[in-house]
Amino acid sequence: MKFVDEARINVIAGDGGNGCMSFRREKYIPRGGPDGGDGGDGGSVYLRATDDLNTLMDFRHKRTYQAKRGENGRGRNCSGAKGDDCIVDVPEGTVATDRLTGMVIADLKKDGDIVRVAKGGFHGLGNARFKSSTNRAPRRTSDGTPGERLELQLELRVLADVGLLGLPNAGKSTLIRSVSSATPKVADYPFTTLHPNLGVASIEPHRSFVIADIPGLIEGAAEGHGLGVRFLKHLSRNRLLLHVIDIQPVDNSDVIATAKGLVGELQAHNQTLFEKPRWMVLNKIDLVPEEMLDDICNEIVRGLDWTGPVYRISAATGQGTKELCADIMIQLEQWREAEREAAEAAAAKERALKEKQQAAADEKARLEAREQEAAKLPASDSHADDS
Numbered sequence: 001m002k003f004v005d006e007a008r009i010n011v012i013a014g015d016g017g018n019g020c021m022s023f024r025r026e027k028y029i030p031r032g033g034p035d036g037g038d039g040g041d042g043g044s045v046y047l048r049a050t051d052d053l054n055t056l057m058d059f060r061h062k063r064t065y066q067a068k069r070g071e072n073g074r075g076r077n078c079s080g081a082k083g084d085d086c087i088v089d090v091p092e093g094t095v096a097t098d099r100l101t102g103m104v105i106a107d108l109k110k111d112g113d114i115v116r117v118a119k120g121g122f123h124g125l126g127n128a129r130f131k132s133s134t135n136r137a138p139r140r141t142s143d144g145t146p147g148e149r150l151e152l153q154l155e156l157r158v159l160a161d162v163g164l165l166g167l168p169n170a171g172k173s174t175l176i177r178s179v180s181s182a183t184p185k186v187a188d189y190p191f192t193t194l195h196p197n198l199g200v201a202s203i204e205p206h207r208s209f210v211i212a213d214i215p216g217l218i219e220g221a222a223e224g225h226g227l228g229v230r231f232l233k234h235l236s237r238n239r240l241l242l243h244v245i246d247i248q249p250v251d252n253s254d255v256i257a258t259a260k261g262l263v264g265e266l267q268a269h270n271q272t273l274f275e276k277p278r279w280m281v282l283n284k285i286d287l288v289p290e291e292m293l294d295d296i297c298n299e300i301v302r303g304l305d306w307t308g309p310v311y312r313i314s315a316a317t318g319q320g321t322k323e324l325c326a327d328i329m330i331q332l333e334q335w336r337e338a339e340r341e342a343a344e345a346a347a348a349k350e351r352a353l354k355e356k357q358q359a360a361a362d363e364k365a366r367l368e369a370r371e372q373e374a375a376k377l378p379a380s381d382s383h384a385d386d387s
Contacts, residue, residue: 034128165243
């Protein structure tokens with residue numbers, strides 16, 4: 001299936017139904033009065049995330065999604081039926097933006113997330129609503145309001161724990177093939193990866209993470225050169241970035257200069273993305289003589305002023321990949337545990353605040369009750385003195 005990560009769609013909510021003008025006409029009931037019912041509300045358009053989809057390909061064929069219009073009101077105070085809602089299923093990780101204003105309308109991260117993106121119109125009122133003591137036979141109704149209409153830009157941002165960042169032919173596709181069952185295309189020319197690939201790296205039962213292979217970046221990517229900049233948005237969902245560096249490039253280019261250039265493009269594109277946790281992965285160590293390996297790797301680390309974790313691997317042979325994946329798993333588990341503890345602490349803080357508020361409310365109620373009792377005492381005492 002072709003990977004499509006951007007699409008434009010039009011969403012049209014249903015208009016509200018019009019109110020009805022009607023009068024009761026029955027035998028033996030003269031001047032029955034108005035009995036026109038209200039119209040029905042228009043249906044709304046919702047976006048719903050589902051794990052059954054992994055691309056926006058379907059939206060290239062169908063671009064318009066419309067909810068049903070509310071029915072008009074009828075006589076005998078019968079209201080019109082509400083229009084059916086339109087629910088549009090999108091892949092997890094989809095971001096919907098209003099093309100007119102540029103505002104993010106929905107960010108659907110996990111299966112089951114649902115957001116209303118276009119609200120249906122409000123129903124019109126029948127003439128029974130306008131009856132009053134001075135107007136017993138109103139001939140006035142109102143029409144339903146139009147539903148919202150929007151043109152949305154859909155962007156799919158791949159949900160993965162780990163993202164691979166690097167130049168074309170750095171070995172990112174080979175690495176994801178080595179540590180998972182994914183089978184991206186691998187060849188000896190640049191830009192063999194034309195769209196993101198996902199793989200699941202399994203350490204042991206119930207311990208795994210998702211890794212994403214993103215097309216390589218080149219100089220000038222922040223200005224739109226090459227392919228990688230188009231897919232950088234996918235890295236925004238990742239917890240950890242692996243900067244894959246080819247220590248033995250075929251074109252004998254300066255490894256340090258190109259690595260610095262890639263980091264600069266990353267920073268120019270998005271500061272938040274630049275500040276994400278990053279590990280350095282020195283790839284293709286199998287192509288370097290063992291006696292030269294330490295010198296080459298240390299020179300790269302010093303040249304980049306790198307102080308973070310460094311791993312030496314050969315994605316082609318699998319050397320060092322198990323240790324890399326094991327450390328990634330440990331780091332992800334630590335982050336998840338920290339997030340769980342933070343969520344529990346926030347929940348406990350919220351519970352304590354609610355209990356404090358409830359205690360304050362109870363104390364206030366007790367004080368008010370005492371004041372009311374105290375206000376009654378003088379009256380009862382005066383009656384006792386009169387007797």
